[in-house]
Amino acid sequence: QLQLQESGPGLVKPSETLSLTCTVSGASISSSGYYWDWIRKPPGKGLEWIGSSYYSGTTYYNPSLKSRVTISVDTSKNQFSLKVTSVTAADTAMYYCARSYTVFYTFDIWGQGTMVTVSS
Amino acid sequence: EIVLTQSPGTLSLSPGERGTLSCRASQSISSSYLAWYQQKPGQAPRLLIYGASSRATGIPDRFSGSGSGTDFTLTISRLEPEDFAVYYCQQYGSSPPMYSFGQGTKLEIK
Numbered sequence: 001q002l003q004l005q006e007s008g009p010g011l012v013k014p015s016e017t018l019s020l021t022c023t024v025s026g027a028s029i030s031s032s033g034y035y036w037d038w039i040r041k042p043p044g045k046g047l048e049w050i051g052s053s054y055y056s057g058t059t060y061y062n063p064s065l066k067s068r069v070t071i072s073v074d075t076s077k078n079q080f081s082l083k084v085t086s087v088t089a090a091d092t093a094m095y096y097c098a099r100s101y102t103v104f105y106t107f108d109i110w111g112q113g114t115m116v117t118v119s120s
Numbered sequence: 121e122i123v124l125t126q127s128p129g130t131l132s133l134s135p136g137e138r139g140t141l142s143c144r145a146s147q148s149i150s151s152s153y154l155a156w157y158q159q160k161p162g163q164a165p166r167l168l169i170y171g172a173s174s175r176a177t178g179i180p181d182r183f184s185g186s187g188s189g190t191d192f193t194l195t196i197s198r199l200e201p202e203d204f205a206v207y208y209c210q211q212y213g214s215s216p217p218m219y220s221f222g223q224g225t226k227l228e229i230k
Contacts, residue, residue: 037219047165047208049219060217063121096164104171105212105219106155110164
């Protein structure tokens with residue numbers, strides 16, 4: 001059974017870099033037809049797609065975050081990661097990793113999420 | 121950028137009643153790329169409907185989706201206690217490749 005698990009610091013200082021990792025178990029991250037995504041939900045707000053990466057390295061980002069975001073895939077570890085630079089309080093959110101299926105472009109598998117707070 | 125607007129923001133109903141949730145797009149979108157999710161407190165979202173009207177694996181048949189163009193609807197035929205949650209619609213656009221979500225509808229017990 002495919003499972004995703006986020007990991008990383010729960011507290012990041014303003015202006016620093018937020019770094020999270022998602023470990024994929026139960027399937028290969030190199031599976032054809034699937035992208036690996038990050039989505040976040042700020043407190044009291046809705047869901048925001050951050051970006052996607054294919055195992056080959058092809059990436060797509062939300063234009064509103066593109067200048068600060070990097071998503072990468074490590075096929076040897078079956079993991080993918082998220083980096084957000086120059087964070088502010090507005091980046092405080094629950095961060096989810098998810099798998100997107102490129103036939104219907106939906107998020108069919110989600111991690112449980114990890115809360116990241118930006119504060120000094 | 122396509123904006124999805126969900127209504128109502130909050131829907132108060134009783135178990136056994138029918139729930140109708142709306143999602144309107146700022147411009148016409150492909151129904152193939154319209155999905156609905158359910159999120160309960162402390163949990164990740166769960167895919168309910170894809171392709172505007174197809175139920176995801178394991179989703180009860182009391183959930184149904186419909187619509188095309190700019191107007192889409194999620195209907196829950198008879199509400200069960202476990203259905204009270206927040207519901208999001210989501211669309212995918214290819215130019216540029218990007219996903220967007222509606223702001224959510226909270227379905228609460230009346």
